Amino acid sequence: MDRVLQDMEKERETLQVWKERVGQELDSVVAFWMEHSHDQEHGGFFTCLGRNGQVYDHLKYVWLQGRQVWMYCRLYRTFERFRRADLLDAAKAGGEFLLHYARVAPPGKKCAFVLTRDGHPVKVQRTIFSECFYTMAMNELWKVTGETYYQKEAVEMMDQIVHWVREDPAGLGRPQLSGTLATEPMAVPMMLLSLVEQLGEEDEALTSKYAELGDWCAHRILQHVQKDGKAVLENVSEDGKELPGCLGRHQNPGHAIEAGWFLLQYARRKGDIKLRMHIIEKFLLLPFHSGWDPEHGGLFYFQDADGFCPTQLEWDMKLWWPHCEAMIASLMAYSENGDPALLKLFKQFRDPEFGEWFGYLKREGKVALSIKGGPFKGCFHVPRCLAMCEQILEVLLRHLGPAPVVSSPTVPTRGGSK
Amino acid sequence: MDRVLQDMEKERETLQVWKERVGQELDSVVAFWMEHSHDQEHGGFFTCLGRNGQVYDHLKYVWLQGRQVWMYCRLYRTFERFRRADLLDAAKAGGEFLLHYARVAPPGKKCAFVLTRDGHPVKVQRTIFSECFYTMAMNELWKVTGETYYQKEAVEMMDQIVHWVREDPAGLGRPQLSGTLATEPMAVPMMLLSLVEQLGEEDEALTSKYAELGDWCAHRILQHVQKDGKAVLENVSEDGKELPGCLGRHQNPGHAIEAGWFLLQYARRKGDIKLRMHIIEKFLLLPFHSGWDPEHGGLFYFQDADGFCPTQLEWDMKLWWPHCEAMIASLMAYSENGDPALLKLFKQFRDPEFGEWFGYLKREGKVALSIKGGPFKGCFHVPRCLAMCEQILEVLLRHLGPAPVVSSPTVPTRGGSK
Numbered sequence: 001m002d003r004v005l006q007d008m009e010k011e012r013e014t015l016q017v018w019k020e021r022v023g024q025e026l027d028s029v030v031a032f033w034m035e036h037s038h039d040q041e042h043g044g045f046f047t048c049l050g051r052n053g054q055v056y057d058h059l060k061y062v063w064l065q066g067r068q069v070w071m072y073c074r075l076y077r078t079f080e081r082f083r084r085a086d087l088l089d090a091a092k093a094g095g096e097f098l099l100h101y102a103r104v105a106p107p108g109k110k111c112a113f114v115l116t117r118d119g120h121p122v123k124v125q126r127t128i129f130s131e132c133f134y135t136m137a138m139n140e141l142w143k144v145t146g147e148t149y150y151q152k153e154a155v156e157m158m159d160q161i162v163h164w165v166r167e168d169p170a171g172l173g174r175p176q177l178s179g180t181l182a183t184e185p186m187a188v189p190m191m192l193l194s195l196v197e198q199l200g201e202e203d204e205a206l207t208s209k210y211a212e213l214g215d216w217c218a219h220r221i222l223q224h225v226q227k228d229g230k231a232v233l234e235n236v237s238e239d240g241k242e243l244p245g246c247l248g249r250h251q252n253p254g255h256a257i258e259a260g261w262f263l264l265q266y267a268r269r270k271g272d273i274k275l276r277m278h279i280i281e282k283f284l285l286l287p288f289h290s291g292w293d294p295e296h297g298g299l300f301y302f303q304d305a306d307g308f309c310p311t312q313l314e315w316d317m318k319l320w321w322p323h324c325e326a327m328i329a330s331l332m333a334y335s336e337n338g339d340p341a342l343l344k345l346f347k348q349f350r351d352p353e354f355g356e357w358f359g360y361l362k363r364e365g366k367v368a369l370s371i372k373g374g375p376f377k378g379c380f381h382v383p384r385c386l387a388m389c390e391q392i393l394e395v396l397l398r399h400l401g402p403a404p405v406v407s408s409p410t411v412p413t414r415g416g417s418k
Numbered sequence: 419m420d421r422v423l424q425d426m427e428k429e430r431e432t433l434q435v436w437k438e439r440v441g442q443e444l445d446s447v448v449a450f451w452m453e454h455s456h457d458q459e460h461g462g463f464f465t466c467l468g469r470n471g472q473v474y475d476h477l478k479y480v481w482l483q484g485r486q487v488w489m490y491c492r493l494y495r496t497f498e499r500f501r502r503a504d505l506l507d508a509a510k511a512g513g514e515f516l517l518h519y520a521r522v523a524p525p526g527k528k529c530a531f532v533l534t535r536d537g538h539p540v541k542v543q544r545t546i547f548s549e550c551f552y553t554m555a556m557n558e559l560w561k562v563t564g565e566t567y568y569q570k571e572a573v574e575m576m577d578q579i580v581h582w583v584r585e586d587p588a589g590l591g592r593p594q595l596s597g598t599l600a601t602e603p604m605a606v607p608m609m610l611l612s613l614v615e616q617l618g619e620e621d622e623a624l625t626s627k628y629a630e631l632g633d634w635c636a637h638r639i640l641q642h643v644q645k646d647g648k649a650v651l652e653n654v655s656e657d658g659k660e661l662p663g664c665l666g667r668h669q670n671p672g673h674a675i676e677a678g679w680f681l682l683q684y685a686r687r688k689g690d691i692k693l694r695m696h697i698i699e700k701f702l703l704l705p706f707h708s709g710w711d712p713e714h715g716g717l718f719y720f721q722d723a724d725g726f727c728p729t730q731l732e733w734d735m736k737l738w739w740p741h742c743e744a745m746i747a748s749l750m751a752y753s754e755n756g757d758p759a760l761l762k763l764f765k766q767f768r769d770p771e772f773g774e775w776f777g778y779l780k781r782e783g784k785v786a787l788s789i790k791g792g793p794f795k796g797c798f799h800v801p802r803c804l805a806m807c808e809q810i811l812e813v814l815l816r817h818l819g820p821a822p823v824v825s826s827p828t829v830p831t832r833g834g835s836k
Contacts, residue, residue: 048663048664048729050726050727051727056663056664056726056727057663057664058662058663059663059664104595112595112597115597116597119597120595120596120597121595121596121597121598122595122597122598123595123598124593124595175542177522177530177538177539177540177541177542178538178539179530179533179534179537179538179539179540180539180540180541244476245466245474245475245476245477246466246474246475246477308468308474309468309469309474309787309788309789310787311466311787311789311792311793313731313732313735313778313786313787314731314732315787316786317731360731362780368731368734369727369728369729369731369733370727371727371729374729375729
């Protein structure tokens with residue numbers, strides 16, 4: 001009995017140390033974006049930031065605008081120490097920028113992919129992702145401010161996205177070609193599932209409205225487990241069959257792991273223990289093991305399910321975000337049955353000199369690109385990971401025994417139990 | 419006097435050795451594509467080939483279909499040892515595949531970027547490049563076979579391309595967005611200039627028809643020399659001004675060098691010695707020196723003209739094609755005033771075991787992708803480089819003194835002199 005208590009105390013101490021380190025890191029990362037990314041003149045955020053925060057391009061990528069608004073609001077809403085007027089003001093200015101400029105041809109809902117500093121559209125993607133991050137931003141702004149026009153924007157955009165995905169994709173502008181396979185990239189149901197979680201959080205009416213959609217998303221994501229359960233494939237047919245060629249064999253281990261923790265939240269909400277075990281096995285352990293570089297450690301960016309050489313030049317690089325997803329997922333799995341070894345991963349990405357994390361390491365771990373932000377890296381994966389890890393560790397510590405009182409009114413492990 | 423003769427003899431021997439090595443390499447590379455890439459069932463070529471030639475994807479990329487047809491015809495036409503029926507038959511089968519399937523909606527001229535194995539369009543790019551390689555293929559088929567319908571296809575497509583570039587780009591399908599700068603990627607006038615050379619070769623009527631276009635292309639390419647003559651930029655405004663941000667600072671040293679040898683051919687044809695010296699300085703020596711990796715050797719793929727970190731993940735990789743262009747350009751410059759040191763570059767890319775060259779090396783020279791072909795690497799840069807180097811060396815040797823008689827009725831150094 002003493003031995004059990006000793007082990008629990010040791011675990012508590014380990015988790016406490018991790019929680020403090022993660023919390024300090026989160027503070028430092030948020031400070032980086034607060035200091036360098038705000039455009040005081042036009043609103044919105046610069047995300048093309050060099051190692052020391054210097055702006056090297058003024059373009060505004062809509063994914064990253066939406067994500068930063070979401071991140072600031074989420075921090076404001078769920079961490080007492082981030083309930084700061086400057087954070088909320090910057091989020092609102094980002095929200096206003098999106099409201100004014102994100103849509104290419106209002107009242108049409110299609111959003112640009114990238115805007116000039118003063119909001120003119122530069123490029124439009126024929127996908128749903130700008131619109132998804134727009135929706136996340138608007139919903140969080142509503143949750144924080146209570147202003148109903150944000151929520152109206154969020155729900156109307158969500159309904160448009162669902163229409164594009166499930167009814168008619170014509171509005172996205174992709175040409176119909178006779179040789180194009182009806183492919184489902186896993187990103188689509190993943191993104192929708194995360195929106196279902198986002199909109200449904202503490203909102204019974206929307207939870208109910210999107211319940212069937214959530215089930216559909218989970219079903220679609222689960223269809224990406226292929227090759228007799230031995231691989232998660234990025235692209236399958238809409239009815240869950242393998243596709244030919246490189247497209248069909250394409251794997252992205254970090255993405256599978258991210259899908260894993262999205263699904264785990266879903267399964268916890270459903271109270272489906274069997275599904276939780278399946279997800280941990282197929283979306284966390286499987287891609288973690290098959291995607292891990294046996295020589296240098298870390299997760300490969302891309303792989304070919306049949307072991308061919310991928311054609312993407314960056315296939316063996318180590319990117320920050322798969323490792324962020326792995327940290328979240330491993331802590332979530334630990335909340336069920338695991339161990340937090342993955343937390344040490346983040347050390348290789350840290351920049352103790354200027355703050356924030358490097359995004360792109362070579363296979364062997366050397367920094368490949370010194371930028372802290374760019375067209376695809378903004379104020380999102382790193383702080384989301386750190387914030388979620390801090391919150392999960394807080395819950396774990398609460399379950400283990402007496403711990404100092406911390407903020408965090410909402411934690412992402414609702415319905416979870418250890 | 420004896421010393422001068424001795425030096426000439428030494429130079430002759432060096433060039434003779436290089437010519438033999440390049441010729442053997444060309445034979446081996448052509449054999450690789452002949453053995454592994456022909457689709458006997460549907461015509462056209464597989465280009466997604468693994469290290470040993472194994473087909474890892476059946477998709478047919480139109481750029482690479484057109485380039486392989488062109489390459490086979492060019493070899494057949496200008497090398498006695500490649501005047502082989504099997505080479506011509508494969509080129510014709512590739513040409514028929516393009517004639518039947520390349521255009522997305524005939525009689526419209528827009529071509530697909532990639533087709534299924536049996537010719538259905540999978541993806542369309544909103545650029546002119548598929549159409550340009552289609553034109554190159556058709557013109558060479560005409561030059562080899564004398565079949566006028568090939569030439570009709572080539573000239574009609576050329577006129578369509580020129581219309582898109584100089585009159586109205588609407589047919590390419592790019593949306594007009596208020597934030598998009600009127601950018602000129604250097605690839606566009608480069609590609610057109612190479613088509614002017616291609617169509618005008620031994621054709622007085624077309625030389626005359628496209629003379630003004632050739633001058634326009636040369637003028638446009640020369641506008642990419644910026645930063646007080648210290649950098650060749652990939653993108654400038656249509657009136658030759660620098661553009662803001664990463665786009666404006668983007669550099670691709672191998673591309674600048676390729677533009678250099680295109681321009682050098684143009685300047686030789688014009689007999690413009692001053693222009694030739696300018697081109698050698700700005701498009702060959704400048705990018706060669708600023709693009710060279712001082713630590714590991716080789717040309718970087720991308721650079722930022724102001725020294726910021728590029729945002730492309732592959733920026734510091736060493737690709738096969740910039741080194742092919744550098745080999746051609748350095749030999750051409752040597753024909754004017756240089757030295758052939760660059761020929762040794764190709765050793766790092768060679769695969770003595772299975773033939774053809776690796777395409778993608780890491781910065782330090784290790785093979786990054788084991789593929790021999792893929793969406794952007796086909797039967798083109800390596801054999802074009804080897805064939806042109808063999809022909810240039812042949813001309814140089816002819817100028818130096820008695821040498822064994824070799825084939826090569828056409829050489830790309832017309833108008834050139836040593």
